[in-house]
Amino acid sequence: MNYWLLKSEPDVYSFDTLLNEKKGIWDGVRNYQARNNLKLMRNGDLAFFYHSNIGKEIVGVIKIIKEYYPDPTATDGDWVVVEVEPFCKLKKQITLEMIKKDLNLQNIGLIKQSRLSVMSIKKEEFDYILALSES
DNA sequence: GCCAACGTTGGC
């Protein structure tokens, strides 16, 4: 079981859109490192849904329900998608500002690799952020 | 709108 963080600009594709649509295809990834992470995802893995640019906060958790297959929106190259469904909405959103200030989260990919859109999250980080959102 | 931090491309 692995944990991930997926970024999306909410004016393009938001967590609420996914909630309404019940299920989503994570397409359009055009970065090798992000793609490699997509390929490592397994059914049942959980991922944070982060809103970049607008909000700059983790808003929910999603579950991987279908492992990678070729991205139908790609005209060339070896790009892939996974399918996801909403798992839960966070009671309290966790902002980038909070994460940056939190001494327990200084090594999180969101800060270390700010441009990567699909990254892995340590179980401790995942559990810690979930606990924060409940507090 | 700007810019830092990357990633990609192409000339050499």
Place this chain on the structure above:
DNA sequence: GCCAACGTTGGC
């Protein structure tokens, strides 16, 4: 294989 030029992401 190196590196300059350029493009993109995302925070500010």
